[in-house]
Amino acid sequence: xxxxxxxxxxxxxxxxxxxxxxxxxxxxxxxxxxxxxxxxxxxxxxxxxxxxxxxxxxxxxxxxxxxxxxxxxxxxxxxxxxxxxxxxxxxxxxxxxxxxxxxxxxxxxxxxxxxxxxxxxxxxxxxxxxxxxxxxxxxxxxxxxxxxxxxxxxxxxxxxxxxxxxxxxxxxxxxxxxxxxxxxxxxxxxxxxxxxxxxxxxxxxxxxxxxxxxxxxxxxxxxxxxxxxxxxxxxxxxxxxxxxxxxxxxxxxxxxxxxxxxxxxxxxxxxxxxxxxxxxxxxxxxxxxxxxxxxxxxxxxxxxxxxxxxxxxxxxxxxxxxxxxxxxxxxxxxxxxxxxxx
Amino acid sequence: xxxxxxxxxxxxxxxxxxxxxxxxxxxxxxxxxxxxxxxxxxxxxxxxxxxxxxxxxxxxxxxxxxxxxxxxxxxxxxxxxxxxxxxxxxxxxxxxxxxxxxxxxxxxxxxxxxxxxxxxxxxxxxxxxxxxxxxxxxxxxxxxxxxxxxxxxxxxxxxxxxxxxxxxxxxxxxxxxxxxxxxxxxxxxxxxxxxxxxxxxxxxxxxxxxxxxxxxxxxxxxxxxxxxxxxxxxxxxxxxxxxxxxxxxxxxxxxxxxxxxxxxxxxxxxxxxxxxxxxxxxxxxxxxxxxxxxxxxxxxxxxxxxxxxxxxxxxxxxxxxxxxxxxxxxxxxxxxxxxxxxxxxxxxxxxxxxxxxxxxxxxxxxxxxxxxxxxxxxxxxxxxxxxxxxxxxxxxxxxxxxxxxxxxxxxxxxxxxxxxxxxxxxxxxxxxxxxxxxxxxxxxxxxxxxxxxxxxxxxxxxxxxxxxxxxxxxxxxxxxxxxxxxxxxxxxxxxxxxxxxxxxxxxxxxxxxxxxxxxxxxxxxxxxxxxxxxxxxxxx
Numbered sequence: 001x002x003x004x005x006x007x008x009x010x011x012x013x014x015x016x017x018x019x020x021x022x023x024x025x026x027x028x029x030x031x032x033x034x035x036x037x038x039x040x041x042x043x044x045x046x047x048x049x050x051x052x053x054x055x056x057x058x059x060x061x062x063x064x065x066x067x068x069x070x071x072x073x074x075x076x077x078x079x080x081x082x083x084x085x086x087x088x089x090x091x092x093x094x095x096x097x098x099x100x101x102x103x104x105x106x107x108x109x110x111x112x113x114x115x116x117x118x119x120x121x122x123x124x125x126x127x128x129x130x131x132x133x134x135x136x137x138x139x140x141x142x143x144x145x146x147x148x149x150x151x152x153x154x155x156x157x158x159x160x161x162x163x164x165x166x167x168x169x170x171x172x173x174x175x176x177x178x179x180x181x182x183x184x185x186x187x188x189x190x191x192x193x194x195x196x197x198x199x200x201x202x203x204x205x206x207x208x209x210x211x212x213x214x215x216x217x218x219x220x221x222x223x224x225x226x227x228x229x230x231x232x233x234x235x236x237x238x239x240x241x242x243x244x245x246x247x248x249x250x251x252x253x254x255x256x257x258x259x260x261x262x263x264x265x266x267x268x269x270x271x272x273x274x275x276x277x278x279x280x281x282x283x284x285x286x287x288x289x290x291x292x293x294x295x296x297x298x299x300x301x302x303x304x305x306x307x308x309x310x311x312x313x314x315x316x317x318x319x320x321x322x323x324x325x326x327x328x329x330x331x332x333x334x335x336x337x338x339x340x341x342x
Numbered sequence: 343x344x345x346x347x348x349x350x351x352x353x354x355x356x357x358x359x360x361x362x363x364x365x366x367x368x369x370x371x372x373x374x375x376x377x378x379x380x381x382x383x384x385x386x387x388x389x390x391x392x393x394x395x396x397x398x399x400x401x402x403x404x405x406x407x408x409x410x411x412x413x414x415x416x417x418x419x420x421x422x423x424x425x426x427x428x429x430x431x432x433x434x435x436x437x438x439x440x441x442x443x444x445x446x447x448x449x450x451x452x453x454x455x456x457x458x459x460x461x462x463x464x465x466x467x468x469x470x471x472x473x474x475x476x477x478x479x480x481x482x483x484x485x486x487x488x489x490x491x492x493x494x495x496x497x498x499x500x501x502x503x504x505x506x507x508x509x510x511x512x513x514x515x516x517x518x519x520x521x522x523x524x525x526x527x528x529x530x531x532x533x534x535x536x537x538x539x540x541x542x543x544x545x546x547x548x549x550x551x552x553x554x555x556x557x558x559x560x561x562x563x564x565x566x567x568x569x570x571x572x573x574x575x576x577x578x579x580x581x582x583x584x585x586x587x588x589x590x591x592x593x594x595x596x597x598x599x600x601x602x603x604x605x606x607x608x609x610x611x612x613x614x615x616x617x618x619x620x621x622x623x624x625x626x627x628x629x630x631x632x633x634x635x636x637x638x639x640x641x642x643x644x645x646x647x648x649x650x651x652x653x654x655x656x657x658x659x660x661x662x663x664x665x666x667x668x669x670x671x672x673x674x675x676x677x678x679x680x681x682x683x684x685x686x687x688x689x690x691x692x693x694x695x696x697x698x699x700x701x702x703x704x705x706x707x708x709x710x711x712x713x714x715x716x717x718x719x720x721x722x723x724x725x726x727x728x729x730x731x732x733x734x735x736x737x738x739x740x741x742x743x744x745x746x747x748x749x750x751x752x753x754x755x756x757x758x759x760x761x762x763x764x765x766x767x768x769x770x771x772x773x774x775x776x777x778x779x780x781x782x783x784x785x786x787x788x789x790x791x792x793x794x795x796x797x798x799x800x801x802x803x804x805x806x807x808x809x810x811x812x813x814x815x816x817x818x819x820x821x822x823x824x825x826x827x828x829x830x831x832x833x834x835x836x837x838x839x840x841x842x843x844x845x846x847x848x849x850x851x852x853x854x855x856x857x858x859x860x861x862x863x864x865x866x867x868x869x870x871x872x873x874x875x876x877x878x879x880x881x882x
Contacts, residue, residue, distance in 0.1 A: 065815070076819075083732050085741055207563060208563065342402050
């Protein structure tokens with residue numbers, strides 16, 4: 001009797017497993033699109049759900065996590081290159097998108113929604129298109145720093161006003177921190193760029209696990225000043241933390257703006273639906289929604305939701321060529337590993 | 343005394359099933375690694391010079407590796423000492439409810455390391471704020487903080503292994519020694535030397551687990567060798583390179599485990615073959631008793647700090663319900679994957695466990711097979727799975743639930759096998775010999791006596807696999823089907839976004855799941871240890 005029960009239990013489990021496997025295969029007729037995105041699920045999910053409601057195309061997202069330290073989705077896309085699952089890649093920055101282009105993971109698609117996006121935010125060959133960005137900014141705890149001592153430049157991170165224990169950056173080896181470092185290399189030259197980070201190392205600033213950690217430490221008062229992204233900083237502001245956002249280098253090189261990028265995956269299983277999604281993400285409507293939600297602070301179009309923190313249309317932006325930033329990226333990561341991972 | 347030959351399944355249908363199980367285990371666990379090694383070898387042959395400097399770490403990398411090894415050694419030493427002190431008290435809690443409760447000390451081993459890291463980081467900050475308010479300056483960070491938090495995260499494992507080590511010592515030897523010498527001298531000169539093989543093996547396991555962890559050290563601003571692996575992977579996007587950089591860790595893990603398993607084999611030979619019961623708690627010297635009390639206090643703090651910090655961060659009960667309702671689909675998906683891994687790791691883990699139990703030269707190979715996968719970075723396992731399964735004709739399987747299940751099996755089936763092996767060592771083979779006399783066919787003795795005796799270990803292995811799979815991130819992120827996500831992926835997304843109360847709520851849910859699973863597992867295991875069967879009574 002016991003044997004029969006075991007056999008029946010095993011058959012039930014196996015049957016359930018097979019049913020689940022089959023259930024994972026959707027109907028051939030259902031329209032769907034698979035998007036891999038590094039944009040925080042909190043911001044991207046509402047946009048994708050709205051797209052689903054408006055178009056009837058089911059969206060199957062795969063979200064990245066900061067803790068994977070950029071070994072996540074990008075490497076998944078490269079590994080799947082010969083038989084991709086993804087249709088669209090929506091990135092919160094541009095360097096990894098360019099890496100994918102170099103690895104043959106993308107194909108050109110020039111969206112009609114992108115006609116009003118400046119050429120400098122589009123790949124010349126049409127492999128990717130940029131839209132609405134974030135900025136690299138300084139975040140200051142207003143309980144600990146007086147109005148007269150506010151930093152105005154990223155070079156103030158090396159100032160003697162603060163000790164190394166009071167200043168924080170994320171590892172410039174991953175994500176937007178690495179892209180910012182590459183932008184500095186491109187803008188200032190490799191020697192000057194490296195010198196800046198070496199001075200941070202000499203000062204023994206706190207080098208933490210990610211931009212969100214910088215945000216949390218400044219908001220808690222464990223750091224006085226930190227270098228992070230606008231979306232992280234805005235989250236602290238919205239939660240009522242005693243922090244102030246400083247857009248740096250307005251008298252100098254300008255603030256580095258990092259656009260979102262979206263691209264069509266080569267060999268996408270659902271190419272037509274993918275193009276519909278790309279058109280939607282590049283539309284003013286989507287850019288406005290992302291601006292309103294707090295993910296985009298530097299929209300590329302005018303007439304977006306008004307930002308109470310800064311007038312981004314008047315902000316001085318760092319003049320830097322994205323291709324040049326990308327070409328510096330691998331060198332930056334290798335050099336700065338030597339500086340910071342020791 | 344080894345498991346009877348007919349139940350080890352060397353012949354007939356049982357033998358065939360065992361060999362199929364061994365093949366399945368090797369395929370599931372090592373196919374992803376084999377794919378990575380193939381890619382690595384392919385590129386190595388094309389550009390040998392470029393890869394040579396990665397194989398042998400030098401300069402900065404060597405310094406990082408040595409520093410990581412130093413931290414791991416310090417963690418293993420401290421955890422082992424605390425483990426022995428705690429076990430020397432708990433070993434005498436061996437009847438009734440106390441006999442089960444003592445194993446609760448092992449349950450927090452199932453908590454994800456990031457829960458420990460976050461909780462202790464906040465605790466240190468609160469401590470420094472409190473000290474500041476009374477005019478003192480206390481800063482716990484850097485190496486000290488990283489060392490302490492890793493000790494806290496791995497202490498339950500050290501305590502469990504120390505308890506097992508003391509259980510291998512026959513009480514009659516202790517009783518005989520106590521006739522001639524006082525208690526402390528007996529502990530020092532009889533008990534510890536006899537228990538040393540398993541104590542050292544436990545220290546080796548803690549060493550390896552500390553060596554491969556970078557989440558805790560990086561939170562406290564300490565750079566360790568695994569971080570170098572990820573930094574290079576991020577720069578190059580070449581998994582073959584990352585695997586080569588991982589070789590020093592793999593070699594260190596293999597070295598420690600080869601040493602540890604040879605010691606455990608010696609200890610297994612000295613084992614009484616069935617669970618032992620220590621009686622008559624001794625009277626210790628004052629200073630030793632104080633150390634034991636301190637160790638017990640540390641153990642209590644180790645469990646209390648994560649729990650209290652999570653409760654504080656949650657703020658109110660509605661935060662838990664909000665977090666749970668927003669992550670409903672992830673919770674269900676996680677439970678489903680973890681359940682399937684738990685179920686399928688049993689047939690996969692049983693065959694290697696039987697091979698380990700047979701002893702001999704063959705078991706040495708299986709020790710390596712079971713311990714090497716522990717040292718491989720999770721994301722490389724994910725890349726390997728993509729290489730193996732993203733093939734023509736397999737698309738139906740590749741985009742399905744099968745992939746995260748395979749990721750869980752590749753990572754945790756070896757641990758399941760080790761847990762089953764531990765239970766095999768506790769079964770008295772004489773019971774099985776008696777059953778064989780009464781049964782007409784070998785499979786009847788196996789199914790009616792062997793499996794029921796093994797049941798607690800199977801349940802424990804299933805629950806260990808269940809909880810570890812639920813907390814797995816690196817490999818799952820790479821193979822989860824589009825549109826599906828696990829609870830851990832959701833937690834990390836919240837972490838980045840900054841929803842601390844939601845994160846705390848979901849972490850508490852993970853903690854409760856782990857504790858419940860551990861409790862059930864331990865109740866099942868300890869139930870077989872101290873409940874004498876009629877067979878055991880007859881043998882007495």
